[in-house]
Amino acid sequence: MSESHLANQIATALRRERETRYLTQQKLAELAGTTQGAVARIERGDRLPRLPLVDRLFAAMDLQLAVTVEPLDAQLDARMAELAARPLAERIGDLGLDRILDRLGDLPQVLTGATAAALQGAPVPVDAVEIAVRWRDSARFTAWLRAAYGQRWHDRWGEFGGVPVEPEEPGAHRWLTRYGELRAVMCDELPETVEVRHGDRGYRVVPLVAVELTDPGAAGLLHRYRTRAHSAATDRTH
Structure with missing residues (x-):
């Protein structure tokens, strides 16, 4: 740890x-x-x-700190197993994704990272909607963040607020808005996408293979899930 x-x-x-x-x-x-x-x-x-x-x-609260041990990332494994057992439509609904996308309106963006992986069926935890935005659209993005009462993540304080919201300013590209938490990958050009449909809505997402090549965090989650799924399948055949 x-x-x-x-x-x-x-x-x-x-x-x-x-x-x-x-x-x-x-x-x-x-x-x-x-x-x-x-x-x-x-x-x-x-x-x-x-x-x-x-x-x-x-x-002072009549408590004491206790130390326990568990397998490395046991909670993460349990979370992914829980997600895998739930219908994909239900998992998507929990993201609050449509609300944020509707509010973003015509701002050019595509879904990436763990969000894109989840929309393509991977049972990976998603704690914020992840989008890719072009640098030349930064001013529009900043205006949207301000209108959405966005607060930017402060790395030093470990909380939202206290730093400029503009993506050009130093700091994590992570904001808390009135519509939910949002993370952005700022890029010169939007990456190639595929469309996935759920219900009556289509989503432009970065393909899984590209997510794994460009997002180490999401790639690690996908690798961990596939490794455990393969191990479980092997155990069932013996």
């Missing part, structure tokens, strides 16, 4: 338990003998905190 992954898990657990008890960051800090800023930094999850401080914070 990477430091960033562990930091995020601690951050999520601390924030969940604090909010469950209706404690503010300031109140929890007072109970644990630290500062509100220290609590805020841990809950952002941008770096691995000192464990004695984490212990004090949980102890």
Whole structure:
């Protein structure tokens, strides 16, 4: 497990338990003998905190931090197995994809990444709609983001907001809008696409083979799923 992954898990657990008890960051800090800023930094999850401080914070809520082990990426495997067992139409509906595409209107874009893979039947987790947008359409995209109350992901703070929304500005091409989370691949020209249809709607998507060549994250998910599916099929034949 990477430091960033562990930091995020601690951050999520601390924030969940604090909010469950209706404690503010300031109140929890007072109970644990630290500062509100220290609590805020841990809950952002941008770096691995000192464990004695984490212990004090949980102890202030009558809790203790426990360590468990599980197979590497066991939760990811379980998530993909769950997705594979669900109808594709249902998975697409969960993405909120149509809502974002309808709001994007005539902005030139195509679906890419894990979103494109999911629309082509791959049971991969999708936590944001992923599109490719041309650099020359950046001004139109920026205007849309502002109209959609877009907030850009701040890498250092580990949250949305506090950085310019324009794609030209440094930072991740990831935004939270009133219609859902959106990620963009900015490019000189839109990649070649194929059309896939679900229900009465067609979607322009980057083909799976191109997704695997250009998106390491999606490629890793697809490889993991195929490897496990092949292993399961082999086990059933023996």
